[in-house]
Amino acid sequence: MxxxxxxxxxxxxxxxxxxxxxxxxxxxxxxxxxxxxxxxxxxxxxxxxxxxxxxxxxxxxxxxxxxxxxxxxxxxxxxxxxxxxxxxxxxxxxxxxxxxxxxxxxxxxxxxxxxxxxxxxxxxxxxxxxxxxxxxxxxxxxxxxxxxxxxxxxxxxxxxxxxxxxxxxxxxxxxxxxxxxxxxxxxxxxxxxxxxxxxxxxxxxxxxxxxxxxxxxxxxxxxxxxxxxxxxxxxxxxxxxxxxxxxxxxxxxxxxxxxxxxxxxxxxxxxxxxxxxxxxxxxxxxxxxxxxxxxxxxxxxxxxxxxxxxxxxKQTIPELPWLRRARIQQEWGVSDAVMRDVINAGALELILQTAAAGAPAESARSWWVAYLTQQANDRGIPLAELPISPTQVAEVIALVGARTITTAGARTAVDGVLAGRGSVADVVAAEGLAIAIDESALEQAVAEAIANNPDIVEKIRGGKTKAAGALVGQVMKAMKGKADAARVNELVLAGVDS
Structure with missing residues (x-):
C-alpha cells in the first residue's frame, strides 16, 4: 500500500x-x-x-x-x-x-x-x-x-x-x-x-x-x-x-x-x-x-x-442540461428537494413527455416519482424501461380528472398495463373500473352515513373537517369503490352543513 x-x-x-x-x-x-x-x-x-x-x-x-x-x-x-x-x-x-x-x-x-x-x-x-x-x-x-x-x-x-x-x-x-x-x-x-x-x-x-x-x-x-x-x-x-x-x-x-x-x-x-x-x-x-x-x-x-x-x-445544439433543469424547476415552482427526487428517479424526461401528452405537470410528477418509481424498483429496472408510455400515463391521469375512474381504479389500470393486459382502455373495460353510479344512489349513501354517525357530524360542524374522511370511507365502501372520492367528500360536507 x-x-x-x-x-x-x-x-x-x-x-x-x-x-x-x-x-x-x-x-x-x-x-x-x-x-x-x-x-x-x-x-x-x-x-x-x-x-x-x-x-x-x-x-x-x-x-x-x-x-x-x-x-x-x-x-x-x-x-x-x-x-x-x-x-x-x-x-x-x-x-x-x-x-x-x-x-x-x-x-x-x-x-x-x-x-x-x-x-x-x-x-x-x-x-x-x-x-x-x-x-x-x-x-x-x-x-x-x-x-x-x-x-x-x-x-x-x-x-x-x-x-x-x-x-x-x-x-x-x-x-x-x-x-x-x-x-x-x-x-x-x-x-x-x-x-x-x-x-x-x-x-x-x-x-x-x-x-x-x-x-x-x-x-x-x-x-x-x-x-x-x-x-x-x-x-x-x-x-x-x-x-x-x-x-x-x-x-x-x-x-x-x-x-x-x-x-x-x-x-x-x-x-x-x-x-x-x-x-x-x-x-x-x-x-x-x-x-x-x-x-x-x-x-x-x-x-x-x-x-x-x-x-x-450549431442550430442543433440543445440548451445545457443543468440550465434546462433550472428553467423547468422555476416553471414548475418546486423546491430543490423535489427536483432532486425527480432527477434521482430518472423521471424528468418522462414527466415532460407526459405533460406534453396533455397531463398537468404536477399530476405527471406525482405518478412517475411515486407510484411508478416504486413499480420500477420492485422490478429492478430503470424507470424508463417500465412497459408503460408517457402517453398512457397521461391517459390515466385524464380519466381520473374527468372522474371516469377513481384514483384506486387508476392504479389498477396502470398495474394492468404493466402486466401486459392491454391498453388503458382495455384494462378499464375488462376490470369494470369506470364509475357508473346513479347520483341518487350516491346521495342516499351519503345521507345514511351522516344519519348513522352524529358524533362525527358534530366534529365536522365544530370545524374538524378532516373528520369527514371517516364518512367518505363508509360511503366508498357502500358504493363498492365505484364512486369518486372527491365528489363524495363534496356531498358529505354539503350534507353536514344543510
Whole structure:
C-alpha cells in the first residue's frame, strides 16, 4: 500500500494541477472507417472486417455521421471548428490494436480552444478550458484469463476481441485546470458529470461508463504552493464511474504529496485505478508525442466541413442540461428537494413527455416519482424501461380528472398495463373500473352515513373537517369503490352543513 499524506496537508503545501482526457464512443451505426456494426455485447470477433482488422490492402473510408457528431460536440464545448484537417497515424504496438497504429488526429483536431462552465455542488460554476476534441478509432479489447485481478500480470493467457476495434471515438482534452486547491477532486467529478450530461443531451453517445462508452483518464500533478512550474504528472487510466473520478484524483494527490514531502521524485507514468479500495497502481512509463511517430494518414482525404454545414449544426445544439433543469424547476415552482427526487428517479424526461401528452405537470410528477418509481424498483429496472408510455400515463391521469375512474381504479389500470393486459382502455373495460353510479344512489349513501354517525357530524360542524374522511370511507365502501372520492367528500360536507 502506498504511503499517503493527510489531504489537508497536501492542499496546504501543494497546488494540484489537473488535466482530464475523456474518450467518448460515438453512437453511430457503423465503425469509424468501415461498415461493421458497433452494437455492444455481440459474440467476440463477429463485428469485424479486413479494414478494422488491419489487413493488407484494406482502405479506410471516413464515417460522415461520426464527423457530424464530432463537430456538434466541438460546438457544444464552444470550440473553434477547423475548416480543414488531416488524420494521422499514431504508431505504437499493443496486442488489441490490429494495425499496430491508431488512426487519430494529431496537430489538426476537428475542434479546439473551447470551454465548459461546470456547475459545482454549492451552486457556483467552474470554467474548464478545453484544449481540443479530436476524432480517432477505438482499440479492441483484451481479456486476461487465469489471474486474480483480470489484468495481464498473473494471467495464464489472454484473449482478444476486435469487435470494438474501429468504433468511432472523440477524445476531449482539457487545458491544465489550476487553482482548484482542495476542491480539485470535486471539480474533476463535476466536469466529467457535466460533460457526460451534455454528450447525452446531444444524442451522440449513450455515455454508458459501465460499458466503456465513456472513459476518463485523470492527469494529476502537484507543485509547491506559490510555484509557477508544473510538477510531473501521472495519468490514471480508464476511470469508469463519476465517483471514482473524484476518488482517483484525491488518492493521487495524497500519494504524490507523500512522495514529494519525503524528497522523492514523481515518475511520469500511467496508473490503474483499483475500484476495490480506491487506490492507484503503477502501469507503464508514459510516452511523449514524439514516441508515437505521428505522420499524416496517407489513405484518407482531409476532413473539410463547409462553413454552411457547421452553421446548420450549431442550430442543433440543445440548451445545457443543468440550465434546462433550472428553467423547468422555476416553471414548475418546486423546491430543490423535489427536483432532486425527480432527477434521482430518472423521471424528468418522462414527466415532460407526459405533460406534453396533455397531463398537468404536477399530476405527471406525482405518478412517475411515486407510484411508478416504486413499480420500477420492485422490478429492478430503470424507470424508463417500465412497459408503460408517457402517453398512457397521461391517459390515466385524464380519466381520473374527468372522474371516469377513481384514483384506486387508476392504479389498477396502470398495474394492468404493466402486466401486459392491454391498453388503458382495455384494462378499464375488462376490470369494470369506470364509475357508473346513479347520483341518487350516491346521495342516499351519503345521507345514511351522516344519519348513522352524529358524533362525527358534530366534529365536522365544530370545524374538524378532516373528520369527514371517516364518512367518505363508509360511503366508498357502500358504493363498492365505484364512486369518486372527491365528489363524495363534496356531498358529505354539503350534507353536514344543510
Amino acid at each position: 502506498d504511503e499517503l499524506l493527510d489531504y489537508d496537508e497536501v492542499t496546504t503545501r501543494f497546488d494540484p494541477v489537473l488535466g482530464m482526457e475523456v474518450h467518448v464512443e460515438l453512437g453511430t451505426t457503423t465503425k469509424m472507417f468501415c461498415g461493421c456494426p458497433t452494437a455492444f455485447g455481440a459474440e467476440p470477433n463477429t463485428h469485424v472486417c479486413p479494414v478494422c482488422l488491419g489487413m493488407p490492402g484494406a482502405l479506410p473510408v471516413v464515417n460522415s455521421a461520426a464527423v457530424e457528431s464530432a463537430i456538434r460536440i466541438g460546438l457544444a464545448l464552444n470550440c473553434t471548428i477547423r475548416p480543414w484537417g488531416r488524420f494521422a497515424r499514431k504508431n505504437y504496438f499493443y496486442p488489441d490494436m490490429p494495425k499496430n497504429y491508431q488512426i487519430s488526429q494529431y496537430d489538426e483536431p476537428i475542434a479546439s480552444n473551447g470551454y465548459l462552465d461546470v456547475p459545482l455542488d454549492d451552486g457556483t460554476t467552474w470554467r474548464v478550458e478545453i484544449e481540443r476534441a479530436h476524432m480517432e478509432e477505438d482499440t479492441g479489447k483484451s481479456l486476461h484469463v487465469g489471474g486474480a485481478t483480470g489484468r495481464i500480470h498473473g494471467a495464464t493467457h489472454s484473449l482478444l476481441d476486435f469487435n470494438r476495434a474501429g468504433v468511432p471515438l472523440v477524445e476531449i482534452v482539457t487545458k491544465p485546470i489550476e487553482g482548484a486547491g482542495e476542491r480539485a477532486p470535486e471539480v474533476a467529478r463535476a466536469y466529467v458529470t457535466a460533460l457526460r450530461e451534455l454528450l447525452f443531451a446531444l444524442g451522440v453517445s449513450d455515455v454508458r461508463m459501465d460499458q466503456g462508452s465513456l472513459r476518463c483518464d485523470c492527469n494529476v500533478s502537484l507543485k509547491p504552493t506559490g510555484a509557477t512550474e508544473f510538477g510531473t504528472r501521472t495519468e490514471t487510466k480508464n476511470v469508469n464511474s463519476l465517483r471514482s473520478v473524484e476518488v482517483a484524483v484525491r488518492y493521487e494527490m495524497r500519494r504524490q504529496g507523500a512522495i514529494l514531502s519525503d524528497g522523492g521524485t514523481i515518475i511520469q507514468e500511467t496508473r490503474h485505478f483499483q475500484e476495490a479500495d480506491g487506490s492507484t497502481s503503477d502501469g507503464r512509463r508514459k510516452e511523449t508525442a514524439e514516441d508515437y511517430r505521428y505522420f499524416p494518414e496517407p489513405d484518407l482525404t482531409p476532413v473539410a466541413p463547409a462553413a454552411e454545414w457547421v452553421t446548420e449544426l
